Amino acid sequence: MYKFAHIADCHLGAHRNPVLQKLESNAFEKIMTKCVDEKVDFLVISGDLFHSNIPDMGVVNKAVKKMKEIRDEGIPIYLVYGSHDYSPNETSIIDILDSAGLFTKIVKGKVENGKLKLKFTVDPKTEVKLVGLSGRKIGMEEKYFEILDRESLEKEKGFKIFVFHSAITEFKPDYLARMTSIPISYFPKGFDYYAGGHVHKRIEEEWQEYRKIVYPGPIFAGSPRDLELSAKGENRGFYIVSFKDGVKKIDFIEIPTCQYVVYEYDASNKNSTQAQEELIQGIQELNVDNKIVLFKVTGKLSGGKTSDINFQQMRRILAEKGALYVNVNRYGLTSKKYTSLKVMGQDVHEIEKKLLKESIGSVKVKTTDLKGNKGIKLASDLLSALRQPQKPNETKRDYIERRVRHAFEVLKLTEVFE
Ligand SMILES: [Mn+2]
Known part of the structure; x- marks a missing residue:
C-alpha cells in the first residue's frame, strides 16, 4: 500500500501580524513533519501555497527549509499554481522553486488546434500519473477547462490524480454562491482522485465516474472569514490517502493551531x-x-x-x-x-466591489469586456495589481515597472500560457 498527502491553500505570507504569522508557519511545519512521520510517498499541493506570487522572502525561506527536509527524506512534491501565487509569465516564486527542483509544477501541455493537451507527470516510485490545471485570478481558468482535451486524459491507464485549483459548480458551499466555478462535466472522468484547492472549506464528494473529489480547505487562514469559520468549528488540516489499484482509505488529519x-x-x-x-x-x-x-x-x-x-x-x-x-x-x-x-460590506473587498458595481453603468465603451460583471472583475483585479506594496530592497524604478507589468498582465496584454 502506498500513501500520499494532499494539502491546499496554505496562503503562506497572508498575515502581517506576527502572532498569526507564527501560527501559520507552525501549521505548515506540523504538516511537513507529519508527512515524514507517516512516511507518505509523495505530497500534492493544490495551489495557493503562498499568498502572493512574490511573497516576503523570510516566509519563503522558512517554507523552503521545511520542504527541503521532506525532499531529503525522499518525498517528492507536486503542485499547481493557485489564484494567489499565479503568474501568467512564470515570474512567481513557484516557478523559481520549481526550477530549483524543490518541487514539480505539474501543469504541462500546450494548445493544439484549439484544444488544450495536458501531459502526465509520473511519480517514479509509485508510478502514479498526475496531471494539473492551475488556478487563475478571478476564475480565469475556466477558458482552459473549456478547451481541455479530456479524451486523451480519460484514455490513460493506471492510478491517476487530477490536481486543480477551482470551485466545482455542483459542490460549491452556499456562502460562495457568487464565486466563479467550473461544472463537473468539464473535468476528465475516471480519475482515482481529484485533488482540489481554492474553496476554503473541507469537502469530500463522489459523483458517478468522478470517484473521489476532495478539498482539504486552508491549513490555517487566508482571510478573516477563514478565522471566523475555524472559530465556529470548521476543522483545519490535510489529507493522507492510502491507495493500491485505487483509493483504499482517505484520512483527514486535523492540525489544531489555536x-x-x-x-x-x-x-x-x-x-x-x-x-x-x-x-x-x-x-x-x-x-x-x-x-x-x-x-x-x-x-x-x-x-x-x-x-x-x-x-x-x-x-x-x-x-x-x-x-x-x-x-x-x-x-x-x-x-x-x-x-x-452609502455602501456597506463585510470587508474592504466587498465594499470595493459594491462601489465598482454602482459605477460600472457610467462606463461608455463598445467592448463588453469593460462592462457588467466582467468589467467589475477586471477593475478590481487591476486595482489589486496596482496596490502591491514596494518590496524591501526594490528600487523605485523596479517597483513601478513591476506594477506596470502586472497591470498589463491583468489586462491580458501579454498573457502567455505555461
Ligand atoms: Mn486560497
Whole structure:
C-alpha cells in the first residue's frame, strides 16, 4: 500500500501580524513533519501555497527549509499554481522553486488546434500519473477547462490524480454562491482522485465516474472569514490517502493551531454610550487567555456616532487579558445620525466591489469586456495589481515597472500560457 498527502491553500505570507504569522508557519511545519512521520510517498499541493506570487522572502525561506527536509527524506512534491501565487509569465516564486527542483509544477501541455493537451507527470516510485490545471485570478481558468482535451486524459491507464485549483459548480458551499466555478462535466472522468484547492472549506464528494473529489480547505487562514469559520468549528488540516489499484482509505488529519473566542454584539436600538458600556462589560467576562478573539459588532445605533465607541480601548483590555490576537469587525455597525455611508460590506473587498458595481453603468465603451460583471472583475483585479506594496530592497524604478507589468498582465496584454 502506498500513501500520499494532499494539502491546499496554505496562503503562506497572508498575515502581517506576527502572532498569526507564527501560527501559520507552525501549521505548515506540523504538516511537513507529519508527512515524514507517516512516511507518505509523495505530497500534492493544490495551489495557493503562498499568498502572493512574490511573497516576503523570510516566509519563503522558512517554507523552503521545511520542504527541503521532506525532499531529503525522499518525498517528492507536486503542485499547481493557485489564484494567489499565479503568474501568467512564470515570474512567481513557484516557478523559481520549481526550477530549483524543490518541487514539480505539474501543469504541462500546450494548445493544439484549439484544444488544450495536458501531459502526465509520473511519480517514479509509485508510478502514479498526475496531471494539473492551475488556478487563475478571478476564475480565469475556466477558458482552459473549456478547451481541455479530456479524451486523451480519460484514455490513460493506471492510478491517476487530477490536481486543480477551482470551485466545482455542483459542490460549491452556499456562502460562495457568487464565486466563479467550473461544472463537473468539464473535468476528465475516471480519475482515482481529484485533488482540489481554492474553496476554503473541507469537502469530500463522489459523483458517478468522478470517484473521489476532495478539498482539504486552508491549513490555517487566508482571510478573516477563514478565522471566523475555524472559530465556529470548521476543522483545519490535510489529507493522507492510502491507495493500491485505487483509493483504499482517505484520512483527514486535523492540525489544531489555536483556540478561538467569538464575541458578537448587536448594537441595534442602543445609543453609543450604552453600547460602549455593554461591550466593555461583555469583554471583561470573556476568557480569552491564549486565544484568538473575533469581535463582531453590528446593528444601527439609536443615538450617538459609531466613532464614540472606543475599540482601541477594547483591544487593549483583551490584550491585557492575554488574547493572542484580536480581529475587530465593525463593518456592519451604523448609526441613525450618520448614514452618509452609502455602501456597506463585510470587508474592504466587498465594499470595493459594491462601489465598482454602482459605477460600472457610467462606463461608455463598445467592448463588453469593460462592462457588467466582467468589467467589475477586471477593475478590481487591476486595482489589486496596482496596490502591491514596494518590496524591501526594490528600487523605485523596479517597483513601478513591476506594477506596470502586472497591470498589463491583468489586462491580458501579454498573457502567455505555461
Ligand atoms: Mn486560497
